[in-house]
């Protein structure tokens with residue numbers, strides 16, 4: 001049955017994927033978080049810039065200038081010079097916001113470029129539900145200042161530019177709760193548990209365990 005054999009060989013032929021030509025290196029997983037901005041499965045960690053001395057100092061200054069602004073606004077004398085002072089103070093506050101925003105954006109850009117420079121064949125990230133995270137009163141400020149959404153948008157653009165496949169893990173993929181060694185699920189994992197300890201004996205940094213699981217995820221969509 002020559003004809004039959006011919007057809008079956010056609011069926012199993014896998015077309016070339018145009019997106020993975022220049023990147024021969026292993027794929028990577030990235031776990032995004034609040035303690036660190038990003039933990040990469042190759043072991044690299046990118047700190048949360050909002051914990052840096054530079055940002056903390058600016059935040060302190062911003063709080064001071066904002067207090068001064070509200071005092072000026074509460075002032076009942078509404079003369080022309082008061083109005084001028086208020087405008088000046090508003091501008092000061094605005095500029096501080098802008099400066100901090102620029103630092104955060106620069107940091108996101110730097111982190112994304114450094115990650116794609118390692119030329120992985122693919123990158124897998126979580127499907128972060130930023131909207132849901134923002135609803136958590138205790139987290140919303142920290143989440144907003146981490147610019148996860150901007151990270152994702154920039155990562156997607158850079159991956160397209162460099163022909164790296166960007167994989168978005170399924171929303172329900174238990175990247176944090178799964179043991180990378182034996183695959184069992186740790187249901188009682190708390191946010192405060194920084195180390196992942198499994199009954200199989202595996203012990204690993206919590207975020208690194210998550211990034212390794214993301215790297216090896218098999219249910220994902222391609223961005």
Ligand SMILES: [Zn+2]
Pocket residue numbers: 179180181182183184198199200201202
């Ligand atoms: Zn295990």
